[in-house]
Amino acid sequence: MTAPRPDGVRIGAVVLPEHPWPQAREIWRELEQVGLHHAWSFDHHSWRTLHDSPWYDSLSVLSAAAAVTERIGLGTMVSTPNFRHPAVVAKQVMTLDQVSNGRFVFGIGAGAPGGDAGLLGGRDLTPGERADRFAEFVGLSDELLRNRTTTYRGAYFSAVAARMVPGCVQLPRVPFAIAAAGPRGMRLAARHGQWWVTIGDAGRPGERPEEEAWDVLARQVARLEEVCEETGRDFSEIGRLVNVSRIVDFPYSSPERFVDIVGRCQDLGFTDVVVNHPRPNGVFSGNRPDFLRATSAALSAFSR
Template identity: 65%
Template sequence: MRVGAIVLPEHGWARTRETWRRLEEMGLDHAWTFDHHSWRDLRDSPWYDAISTLTAVAATTGTIRIGTMVSTPNFRHPAVLAKQVMTLDEISGGRFVLGIGAGALGADSGLLGGPELSPATRADRFAEFVELSDRLLRSPATTFSGSFYEVVDARMVPGCVQRPRVPFAIAATGARGLDLVATHARTWVTIGDARRPGERTDTESRQVLRRQLSLLAEACEKRNRELGSVGKLVNLSRAFEAPFASPARFADLLGTCAELGFTDVVVNHPRPSGVFAGDVTAFERAVLSTR
């Protein structure tokens, strides 16, 4: 089981650098940051750009894989994002993973103006975003005209370090999103029940995750893809309560997720108060007990 952490991009560079270096020292397999322009109750608090932050992190770490959790069509354009991703892949020495999601309603979804999109239209946009990103990152030159995006002779030279392109980690639970996972992703990402993150009992969460894994299996079968070729990542901080309350609790959840069929877990790096509040020492003790 690979273990990772999510660090919110809310601190200045000195503290951010220290946190990410510590995660690498702890032997974590991967670490991620939220990619929002601003986020929920922290909208009026310090919040930095994910791509810029990860570029600096890439230059000051050497082994840990890094990624966005997740980039979305809400305010990212595939052509601009693809160039940033290619650059990040180079600076990190091929350690970058592009996490992608449809994007939730909220401040980010209204940032660039325009009407609120229906769920069906958002799903259409998500599909075009993923498919165009795939095309951009594989090709030295791309021209494209779709329902949501137009790209004219976008050049991607020299291309990604990782071939044929940077791997995608796609967050999805519905049929259309899981089809994108089966078609384009190296890793599938879930937080369990997105409507009640962290509120379900362990038994309920296991049932939710088992159903989602079954739907992923169906999507892979339709695309003639081996289910075992898809990494399966769950955010323990959203799917379960108090994942690092103790080393025993953390180990038990890792065992549960492995038994269900997950290959990766992440937990949110604890904050002093508010969302994801917790004790850093308890977090490190729990994680290190599995290293």
């Protein structure tokens, strides 16, 4: 999936991997039929208030979605080293890129403490250690997906003659969408990413008053631009994606509201806007007709 053109905003959706496949199949197909540019899935072993509810493996769901769609881009939002090993997930990513015929984006993040972080029984990592592990995860993933054979030994991960045959459809590898809130993560995005991803205040997603949340986004975009200048990365070449469902409440309560939100994102310098697909109740609850009307209005207003 190629990076966005500078003269428009790409609109996408996030679908939680919670639906039985007959229902999920229709959701993914509908998102393509509506005309959305991309669709994503949370990649967690379980998630927050939904940890005792049905929750499927996102990579398996995305592979199935790839088989029943033809155009829409697909990606993880986001995979982390909390329970994914680079050598294993790289093979899955390569396979997804093949199944989707080059429509897959590997969304990756450092992983928060709690939840998935304790799944495999390891010790709790400090923020600095999580950042070190993430840097190694991104670097090794880059090597694995570019090369047919990779051997590596690091502080957190090892790979011995890991083979990626036939390799990715997209060359030199699938695009990376790297979630980052601070300068160190943004440097990884500038070095390895085709997209940078934000949910605003990662420590308090969706909790800030709306105007404060917009200020956070403005500061993050400015910081990314500074990091790109420092590292020699052309700021215009990196996609900038925001999940507005983690920024404001009820983003698609009306077409006018969603169009206004996308416009504000565009003014801040974002190239891609995603919104969570409506759930019947609880987190990300919403109305499907409202979602369809709002996203259709934004596609008409901002796609070029």
